[in-house]
Amino acid sequence: MEHVLKVENLSKNFNDVKALNKINFDLKKGEIHGIIGANGSGKSTFVNILFGSKHIRETGGYEGDIFIDNKRVEIKNTYDAMKLGIGMVHQELVLLGELDISSNIKINRENIIEKTKIFGDFALVDRTKNEADAKKTLLKLGVDINPRIKVKAISTNLKQFVEIAREIDNDKLKILILDEPTSSLNVEETKVLLSNLKGIAKAGISIIFISHRLEEVVNICHRVTIFKDGKIVNQYDKDDYDINKMTMDMIGKEIVQVSKKRKNNARENILSFNNVEVSYGYGHYENISLDIKKGEILGITGLAGHGQEIFGYGLMGLYDMKGDVVFKGEKIVPGDIETLIQKGIYLLPDERKELGLLLDRSVWENLVFESYDEQNRFLKYPVLGKLSPLNYKVIRGYSNNMVEKLNIKVRDIDQKVMDLSGGNQQKVCIGRAITIDPEILFVGEPTRGIDLYSKEIILDMLLELNEERNTTIIIFSGEISELKRVCDRIAVMYRNRVFKIFDGDFESEEFSLALSGRSLEGV
Numbered sequence: 001m002e003h004v005l006k007v008e009n010l011s012k013n014f015n016d017v018k019a020l021n022k023i024n025f026d027l028k029k030g031e032i033h034g035i036i037g038a039n040g041s042g043k044s045t046f047v048n049i050l051f052g053s054k055h056i057r058e059t060g061g062y063e064g065d066i067f068i069d070n071k072r073v074e075i076k077n078t079y080d081a082m083k084l085g086i087g088m089v090h091q092e093l094v095l096l097g098e099l100d101i102s103s104n105i106k107i108n109r110e111n112i113i114e115k116t117k118i119f120g121d122f123a124l125v126d127r128t129k130n131e132a133d134a135k136k137t138l139l140k141l142g143v144d145i146n147p148r149i150k151v152k153a154i155s156t157n158l159k160q161f162v163e164i165a166r167e168i169d170n171d172k173l174k175i176l177i178l179d180e181p182t183s184s185l186n187v188e189e190t191k192v193l194l195s196n197l198k199g200i201a202k203a204g205i206s207i208i209f210i211s212h213r214l215e216e217v218v219n220i221c222h223r224v225t226i227f228k229d230g231k232i233v234n235q236y237d238k239d240d241y242d243i244n245k246m247t248m249d250m251i252g253k254e255i256v257q258v259s260k261k262r263k264n265n266a267r268e269n270i271l272s273f274n275n276v277e278v279s280y281g282y283g284h285y286e287n288i289s290l291d292i293k294k295g296e297i298l299g300i301t302g303l304a305g306h307g308q309e310i311f312g313y314g315l316m317g318l319y320d321m322k323g324d325v326v327f328k329g330e331k332i333v334p335g336d337i338e339t340l341i342q343k344g345i346y347l348l349p350d351e352r353k354e355l356g357l358l359l360d361r362s363v364w365e366n367l368v369f370e371s372y373d374e375q376n377r378f379l380k381y382p383v384l385g386k387l388s389p390l391n392y393k394v395i396r397g398y399s400n401n402m403v404e405k406l407n408i409k410v411r412d413i414d415q416k417v418m419d420l421s422g423g424n425q426q427k428v429c430i431g432r433a434i435t436i437d438p439e440i441l442f443v444g445e446p447t448r449g450i451d452l453y454s455k456e457i458i459l460d461m462l463l464e465l466n467e468e469r470n471t472t473i474i475i476f477s478g479e480i481s482e483l484k485r486v487c488d489r490i491a492v493m494y495r496n497r498v499f500k501i502f503d504g505d506f507e508s509e510e511f512s513l514a515l516s517g518r519s520l521e522g523v
């Protein structure tokens, strides 16, 4: 196979951080090439260079040589990259929520009504043709959806497909870069995407596929390259794949999977949703009830789009929730965030970037700001409340400890969160939730974007929080195998309702059936 891309001695420093160190890499026509590595190993930096990202340009560019179709090229910005036939879908989705699906897919490539072309900039967009194109492209990815729906009203998983469709709709596309494209998809959607990616590669487009999910990587990639601390440490051809060896290359040690040791037998409800109504965008849920027991870890799962997030999002005001919610025997008002936080209820949403971090602030501020702001902790003179200066000595000690415990890769705790890799930002969010020390913690997709080793650390810290402080934890997630390891009970959502709650019998046939809304009686 001929090369579409070759990279020689590619390096990138961010001040004193060597994010990439003399990388040599090649990509063949029609190849799906996997890139794997721990959080902060340089994967995103590499593909951001290839896509001419602003972040690279504003921090002094890159060193080394990039060849496309055997011709040396300079990629100074995204426009250069696109002209060279490079398309990319980032970890953080970048879509225009107010526009509909077709407008997002056809952005900068709109069909124009022939007769109006004489008006130049004022020519009219041919919406019908745009919609037809968008629909056709989405179908190539196995998605059948009305392209007129506004993007803000669709779920994260569908947004992921829309972003990929935007890239493959470009008939000049040669190289498609996908940075963790399946992290917000469930098992079924992942299958659909992976099999369609194989088809896209067969049609001659080369794909760079970054993922922390090794089973997927070995399933679809023709080759896999392993990054560690900014260097390439190994490369595997399809016939030589060995997940254990690859893990060793990435992490340098074997991974021990955590699982829950004790079972929570509490019968006392700490929080009850009684026939509540929840709505957002086009989603509407009625007569939904759920009892959460004191001190348990409750998993809420289901296919994406079936509402696993509605309790946390509804209670904390991200969705509109109406109805009867009872906390420790007292009615509480959904959406009254200040009171809810004071009562010790905290939500760590699954879309962190939009809803969580103070990106231009330091790691330590992100870890502790809510604790000093809402809880008057980490103050030098607590009696003075908000008038007190912060106790920096305690904060620094605490933050350094948290960084070490959560294996957050940082230069130091003063580093701005926006300069951390995606996975390490995620760990800061988890650290903040742990710092708040809530009585009830709702957490969405806690291990999304996290490498194999750090996943276990995060699960272990959630277990520790639950066991040592008796925190009631509700994890809403599509990572069913992880939920099975740490939860006391798992509620399965199906089509806008709680379909069934399982208490320990997670390996049963009934559990598997429930995920697709079926029960034993119906088999």
Ligand SMILES: Nc1ncnc2c1ncn2[C@@H]1O[C@H](COP(=O)(O)OP(=O)(O)OP(=O)(O)O)[C@@H](O)[C@H]1O
Residues within 6 Å of the ligand: 014, 015, 017, 018, 019, 037, 038, 039, 040, 041, 042, 043, 044, 045, 046, 059, 409, 410, 418, 419, 420, 421, 422, 423, 424, 449, 451
């Ligand atoms: N602007 C910046 N300033 C300082 N360091 C940076 C900056 N951007 C990235 N880095 C550092 O470069 C290193 C590589 O980060 P990168 O985002 O490429 O990792 P990654 O392998 O993609 O990680 P993840 O799996 O978490 O997405 C990290 O140590 C990160 O902190």
